[in-house]
Structures are given as structure tokens and as C-alpha cells.
Amino acid sequence: MKYIDEFRDPTLASSLLADIHARAARPVRFMEFCGGHTHAIFRHGLRQVLPPTVQLHSGPGCPVCVTADADLDRAIAMSKLPGVILTTFGDMLKVPGSHGSLQTAKAEGADVRVVYSTLDALQIAREHPERKIIFLGIGFETTAPTVAASILQAEAEGLHNLTVFSLHKLTPPATRAILDAGESRLAGIIGPGHVTTIIGSQAWEFLSQDYHVPCAIAGFEPLDILQAVAALVDMAEGGQPAVVNTYSRSVRPEGNRAALDILCRVFETSDAEWRGLGRVPASGLALRHEYAHFDAVLAFPVDPGPTRQHTGCRCGDVVRGAVEPPECLLFGRACTPARPIGPCMVSAEGACAAWYQYGDIGHE
Amino acid sequence: MCLAVPTLIKSIEGDMALAELGGVERTISLTLTPEARVGDYVLIHTGFAISVVDADEAQETLRLLTELAASYPDETNGNLQSTISNQRS
Numbered sequence: 001m002k003y004i005d006e007f008r009d010p011t012l013a014s015s016l017l018a019d020i021h022a023r024a025a026r027p028v029r030f031m032e033f034c035g036g037h038t039h040a041i042f043r044h045g046l047r048q049v050l051p052p053t054v055q056l057h058s059g060p061g062c063p064v065c066v067t068a069d070a071d072l073d074r075a076i077a078m079s080k081l082p083g084v085i086l087t088t089f090g091d092m093l094k095v096p097g098s099h100g101s102l103q104t105a106k107a108e109g110a111d112v113r114v115v116y117s118t119l120d121a122l123q124i125a126r127e128h129p130e131r132k133i134i135f136l137g138i139g140f141e142t143t144a145p146t147v148a149a150s151i152l153q154a155e156a157e158g159l160h161n162l163t164v165f166s167l168h169k170l171t172p173p174a175t176r177a178i179l180d181a182g183e184s185r186l187a188g189i190i191g192p193g194h195v196t197t198i199i200g201s202q203a204w205e206f207l208s209q210d211y212h213v214p215c216a217i218a219g220f221e222p223l224d225i226l227q228a229v230a231a232l233v234d235m236a237e238g239g240q241p242a243v244v245n246t247y248s249r250s251v252r253p254e255g256n257r258a259a260l261d262i263l264c265r266v267f268e269t270s271d272a273e274w275r276g277l278g279r280v281p282a283s284g285l286a287l288r289h290e291y292a293h294f295d296a297v298l299a300f301p302v303d304p305g306p307t308r309q310h311t312g313c314r315c316g317d318v319v320r321g322a323v324e325p326p327e328c329l330l331f332g333r334a335c336t337p338a339r340p341i342g343p344c345m346v347s348a349e350g351a352c353a354a355w356y357q358y359g360d361i362g363h364e
Numbered sequence: 365m366c367l368a369v370p371t372l373i374k375s376i377e378g379d380m381a382l383a384e385l386g387g388v389e390r391t392i393s394l395t396l397t398p399e400a401r402v403g404d405y406v407l408i409h410t411g412f413a414i415s416v417v418d419a420d421e422a423q424e425t426l427r428l429l430t431e432l433a434a435s436y437p438d439e440t441n442g443n444l445q446s447t448i449s450n451q452r453s
Contacts, residue, residue: 001370001385001386002370002372002405003370003405003417003422004369004370006422006426009429011433012426012429012430012432012433014433014436015429015432015433015435015436016429016432018436018438019432019436034366035366036366036367061366089410116410116411117410117411117412118410118411119393119411119412120411139366140366142366142368142409142414143366143409143410145396145412145414146393146396146409146410146411146412146414149393149395149396149412153395192366193366194366194367194368194407194409194414195366197368197407197414197415198414220367223429227425227429246425248418248421248424248425249417249418249419249421249422249425250407250415250417250418251415256396256397256414256415258395258396258397258398258399259396259397259414262395262396349366
């Protein structure tokens with residue numbers, strides 16, 4: 001397929017790898033922020049072919065994984081309200097909350113529906129004017145504009161039975177939080193290609209300016225990721241820290257202005273709770289006052305009670321890159337994709353799911 | 365979650381378009397990429413185009429990588445290549 005096959009070319013990958021092997025002298029740890037990168041890295045066996053000096057670690061870029069228990073519990077409680085249809089992306093369904101999941105709520109009679117797009121939630125709202133449709137809004141800057149666009153569409157159509165529970169999160173503040181914590185000792189960051197398609201490569205310049213950490217924005221094919229690693233190795237081996245855009249077929253310095261305009265028209269930044277990072281200032285997106293009538297939190301006040309932690313689950317440490325999944329005692333034993341305990345084993349982007357599915361083919 | 369796939373725009377009606385990927389057609393929204401035209405490849409994320417693929421930039425990236433490959437002629441049939449090939453799925 002065009003723009004996929006060319007960026008998987010084995011010959012070009014080999015020369016990129018040779019280049020990396022020739023230059024990666026000192027040991028370095030890079031973090032791929034995005035869970036999509038984690039899965040691409042495992043799927044294509046890239047850890048296996050990189051030199052032993054280059055270590056890649058997963059970051060917090062899995063929206064399902066970083067959703068806080070209290071927020072998930074609230075979503076589950078909302079789904080059980082009479083007349084409600086809760087719509088969500090599929091990954092959220094199996095994530096265990098304090099007392100069950102959206103899937104168990106559905107089994108007990110709640111009307112929980114998996115959608116591919118917010119457009120599907122809009123259609124459900126049109127078809128069921130007598131019902132209250134809640135869209136569970138998880139995702140980063142890539143997804144939030146699609147939700148904002150759908151809210152504007154609902155407003156234009158006068159659809160008053162659709163609300164959004166906005167758990168959207170912003171990636172640069174989370175990256176700051178990880179670097180401020182100082183525990184991951186990163187020599188570079190592989191920047192999320194599709195988030196950056198929206199926010200622009202300029203949004204990452206704080207990494208080199210404030211933290212002297214290099215950043216390479218990457219697409220999701222093997223050549224994209226290897227190019228980013230090569231650029232980071234270059235900078236780690238004596239180059240100046242900067243933001244390098246290796247995904248220029250999609251990412252522009254200023255991002256997608258149309259998407260950012262729509263995003264900012266509907267949402268404003270707010271503090272947000274992240275699994276593993278705690279409360280991060282200005283890292284969430286709340287509906288602006290003008291669109292408060294679309295806010296599910298205001299429309300459906302619920303009290304799900306105190307959260308209950310899952311003993312032993314180390315998802316919080318995994319999303320910070322502080323531990324690798326096999327360091328969790330539950331990994332592959334009590335916690336598997338069939339019976340997940342933590343969200344990192346549930347999501348298609350979770351680090352634990354990647355390690356479980358593809359095995360440890362690294363060189364640690 | 366942030367998955368986005370390059371998809372060819374076949375036709376446009378208002379801010380919606382018919383797009384084709386691997387023989388499968390589906391309706392997508394162009395609300396976030398009003399500059400998209402028929403014949404463009406766009407990256408589709410949850411039913412919305414989030415960017416128009418820049419064909420010149422893609423070509424330039426591949427040209428630079430081909431240049432790099434020319435400086436590593438011994439690697440074109442090496443073990444690294446076969447490892448990558450085996451991992452493809």
C-alpha cells in the first residue's frame with residue numbers, strides 16, 4: 001500500500017541500521033512516547049536489530065493506560081444510569097476499574113456500545129432522540145479535534161442528547177512530568193508522529209531548550225522509526241539537542257491549523273489525573289463554558305465511591321518508563337491479555353500487551 | 365489510539381469524502397483537512413482525515429535514504445536485512 005510499503009523497504013532499513021551501528025558508541029536510553037511506536041518496534045523486531053548500546057523504553061502514550069481509576073469508575077457509573085447509551089472506543093471496554101469494567105457493566109445490562117469514530121456516536125444520537133448518549137472521550141491531541149468537530153456538528157444540528165466525558169490528555173506536559181521526575185535518564189525522545197501532525201513539531205522545542213534532550217518526530221513504519229533513532233544517536237554522540245522531524249510527509253512545524261482551531265474553539269486546558277504521573281497541571285482538556293451543555297460530568301453527576309487499587313499492578317511505573325513490563329510480578333502470570341489486571345495489558349497500545357504478544361526479543 | 369492510515373480520496377461531497385484503502389471504501393470526514401482534494405492521500409484517524417500526505421516530502425525522504433544505502437553497499441544482502449524481512453507481517 002502506498003506510503004506504507006516503501007517505508008518498510010528492507011534494503012533501506014539495513015543501511016540505516018548499519019549507519020546506527022557504526023555511530024552508536026555510548027550507551028543511551030531513548031523513550032518512544034507513543035504506544036503505537038511501541039507496538040511497531042516490537043512487531044518489526046527493531047529492538048533485536050539495534051546495537052546493544054541503544055535501549056528503547058515505552059512511555060505514557062497509551063490513552064487507555066494513563067486513564068486514572070477514578071475517571072474509569074465514573075464512566076462505568078455513568079453507563080449504568082437509566083436511559084444512557086455510553087459509547088466508547090473498544091480498548092476501554094475490558095479495562096478493570098475498582099469494581100468491574102465497562103464490559104461487566106454491559107453484561108449486567110448497561111447499554112455500552114463500541115464505536116470506531118465520534119461520527120458513529122453522532123449517528124446513534126440522531127437515531128435515538130429519546131436516549132442520552134455519552135461519548136467517553138479518551139485520547140491525545142490526535143483524537144481530541146475529532147471529538148471537538150463532532151461537538152460542533154451536534155451543536156449545528158441541535159442534537160441535545162449527546163454529551164462527552166472528556167478525559168483527553170496533552171502529551172507535552174506529560175513528557176515534562178517524566179523528565180522532571182528524573183528517574184528515566186533519557187538521552188532522547190522519539191516524538192509521537194500523529195499527535196505532532198496536529199500540534200506541530202514546534203510544540204516539542206521545549207525539550208531541547210529547557211531540558212537539553214533531543215527529540216526526533218517519527219512515523220510508524222520501520223524506516224520512520226529507524227530514521228528517528230539514527231537522528232537521536234547523532235545528537236547523543238555530540239550533536240546539538242534539537243527537534244528533528246523525520247515524518248515530514250505528515251508533520252509540519254506549525255501542525256494542523258484547522259484541527260487546532262476547532263480543538264481550541266471547544267476545549268480549554270485543565271489539570272488532569274494520569275495513572276503513574278498523578279495530577280499534571282494543564283495536561284487535560286475540558287469543555288469551554290460555551291459548550292458546557294455537552295459536558296457529561298455536569299449532566300450526569302455520579303459518585304462511584306473510593307477507588308480500589310489492584311495490588312501488585314505496576315502499570316503506573318510502566319507508563320513512566322520506570323520499569324519494563326516483565327519486572328511486574330503479575331506480568332504473564334496473573335495478568336494476561338485474556339485476563340488483564342492493568343490497562344497496559346488490555347490496550348492494543350499498552351507496553352505490557354506488546355511484550356506479551358511479541359515476547360522479549362530485545363538484548364537485555 | 366493514535367493510529368492513522370494513508371488512504372486515497374476518491375470523491376468529495378461537502379466536508380465528507382469517499383476514501384479507499386486496500387480495496388475497501390469508507391466515508392470519512394474532511395473537517396480537519398479542508399485543503400484535501402480528490403487524488404490526495406490523507407491520514408485517517410477514527411474516521412477523520414488529520415493530514416494530507418505530502419508526496420514531495422515522502423519522495424525526498426526516500427531519496428535521502430537511497431543515498432545513504434549507496435554508502436553501505438555491503439549491507440544490502442546482510443543479516444540485518446533478512447532479520448527485518450522475517451519480522452515483517
